[in-house]
Amino acid sequence: EEERLIQSDKLSMAGQLAAGIAHEIRNPMTSIKGFVQLIRSGAGRKDEYFDIISSEIERIELIVSELLFLAKPQSVKFERADIRQLLDQVITLLNTQAIIHNVEIITDFGEQAANVDGDVNHLKQVFINFIKNAVESMPDGGKLTIRLERGSDQTVAIHFTDNGCGIPESILSRLGEPFFTTKEKGNGLGFMISKKMIEDHRGQVHVTSKLQEGTTITVILPLSII
Ligand code: ADP
Numbered sequence: 204e205e206e207r208l209i210q211s212d213k214l215s216m217a218g219q220l221a222a223g224i225a226h227e228i229r230n231p232m233t234s235i236k237g238f239v240q241l242i243r244s245g246a247g248r249k250d251e252y253f254d255i256i257s258s259e260i261e262r263i264e265l266i267v268s269e270l271l272f273l274a275k276p277q278s279v280k281f282e283r284a285d286i287r288q289l290l291d292q293v294i295t296l297l298n299t300q301a302i303i304h305n306v307e308i309i310t311d312f313g314e315q316a317a318n319v320d321g322d323v324n325h326l327k328q329v330f331i332n333f334i335k336n337a338v339e340s341m342p343d344g345g346k347l348t349i350r351l352e353r354g355s356d357q358t359v360a361i362h363f364t365d366n367g368c369g370i371p372e373s374i375l376s377r378l379g380e381p382f383f384t385t386k387e388k389g390n391g392l393g394f395m396i397s398k399k400m401i402e403d404h405r406g407q408v409h410v411t412s413k414l415q416e417g418t419t420i421t422v423i424l425p426l427s428i429i
């Protein structure tokens with residue numbers, strides 16, 4: 204695993220992606236093959252094997268659907284999007300999950316409107332990815348603050364601040380590298396895809412982090428001019 208990661212540093216983006224996809228898909232394939240054989244042989248607990256097979260298929264499905272985004276950049280549909288409303292919708296969607304993990308989501312949107320021109324589904328996907336990462340960084344629970352701030356240059360900044368595990372220096376520089384994950388069940392695509400989506404909106408993603416104290420992910424987007 205270590206060797207694969209070091210090696211991938213030297214590959215191009217396309218090479219990294221290809222190597223990562225091959226690796227990420229081969230593992231669940233191998234396990235599906237094994238369990239199909241076991242079922243065929245009539246041994247053991249069929250139900251359990253079917254459960255494993257279906258979760259391995261889901262894993263492949265998730266990787267494929269996230270990667271399809273990269274293959275179809277032309278499908279971006281720009282429209283006027285109210286960031287406050289999108290954030291509200293996403294928070295409603297994820298709040299139960301946050302509560303289960305003992306994470307309190309606090310919002311500080313201020314009074315000003317925050318409209319951008321963008322693809323509503325892509326923007327929601329970005330917010331979901333950053334909120335999920337924040338929740339996952341706080342295994343013992345904590346607070347996630349989502350704050351909106353108007354910039355002086357016709358931009359809006361969205362700050363996602365968690366008080367989770369933080370990101371070590373050595374990992375900060377690898378954020379956004381495809382398939383780079385520190386999680387057992389992670390796929391290391393969320394950050395890369397999110398950064399790409401925001402850049403497609405002429406925006407930026409910034410990260411500041413302190414180990415054991417927490418992380419702030421800041422998304423900066425140009426305000427709608429219409
Ligand atoms: P995944 O969540 O599947 O691991 P991501 O691309 O979303 O993949 O994130 C890559 C890695 O970046 C994570 O595995 C984690 O190490 C780190 N990371 C991202 N966001 C945070 C955060 N808010 N706090 C701590 N670590 C983070």
Ligand code: MG
Binds near residue numbers: 332336394
């Ligand atoms: Mg993630």
